[in-house]
Amino acid sequence: RYVLVGAITVGSFSFYISAIRQLQNSLNRFFNRSSRIYEDGLYMVDIYKFMDLPKKIVSGKEKLSVRGGAPNILFKDLSFKYPGRNEVVIDNLNLEIKPGEHLAIVGENGAGKTTLIKLLMRFYDASTGDILVGGVPIKNVDLDDWYKRVGVLFQEFNSYFWTLYPAYFE
Numbered sequence: 783r784y785v786l787v788g789a790i791t792v793g794s795f796s797f798y799i800s801a802i803r804q805l806q807n808s809l810n811r812f813f814n815r816s817s818r819i820y821e822d823g824l825y826m827v828d829i830y831k832f833m834d835l836p837k838k839i840v841s842g843k844e845k846l847s848v849r850g851g852a853p854n855i856l857f858k859d860l861s862f863k864y865p866g867r868n869e870v871v872i873d874n875l876n877l878e879i880k881p882g883e884h885l886a887i888v889g890e891n892g893a894g895k896t897t898l899i900k901l902l903m904r905f906y907d908a909s910t911g912d913i914l915v916g917g918v919p920i921k922n923v924d925l926d927d928w929y930k931r932v933g934v935l936f937q938e939f940n941s942y943f944w945t946l947y948p949a950y951f952e
Contacts, residue, residue: 839904842922846915846931852881853916855902860911862894862901871897874911896936903934 784790790798846853860875871894879885887895900906902913904920913920915928 839907839925840921841925842920843924844918844922845924845927846918854881854914855879856914857898858912858914860901860908860913862897862906862909864906870909872901899934899936903932904928 785792785795855878857875857877860872860877861870862872863870875898887898889895897906901908902920904923904925907921915923920928
């Protein structure tokens with residue numbers, strides 16, 4: 783109406799409409815980002831609660847000897863079942879891995895291969911039996927010292943398969 787009666791020019795009208803739209807978009811982005819910050823804060827509360835949980839795996843005090851290379855690893859009468867589960871995943875395992883020895887752990891899904899490695903990495907403690915590293919029970923080994931000496935790469939074949947061959951399935 784103001785443009786029609788000549789109170790403002792078409793250019794001024796266009797400028798005002800553009801300014802109003804920019805203000806509207808800016809407010810929209812501001813409230814969307816504020817909402818996301820609030821939601822992220824809720825997730826952070828859960829993360830802090832998780833981080834404050836008491837540790838179930840307690841580090842030992844003993845450091846491994848740096849002389850002599852890789853240690854001998856002995857699984858002695860090792861058994862394990864997951865907390866809250868009845869079935870035993872590993873039952874009375876006895877296995878020795880000598881320094882420099884190569885070992886392949888092969889078996890069906892659910893046979894306990896990954897669980898065995900997680901026990902060796904001290905992600906879990908055995909239900910019964912022990913793992914000896916260089917003759918020292920793994921529960922007595924300092925975790926930071928142990929983690930400096932070992933590493934593991936868990937495999938998920940589906941992830942690698944899709945990464946390598948995505949065009950095959952299109």
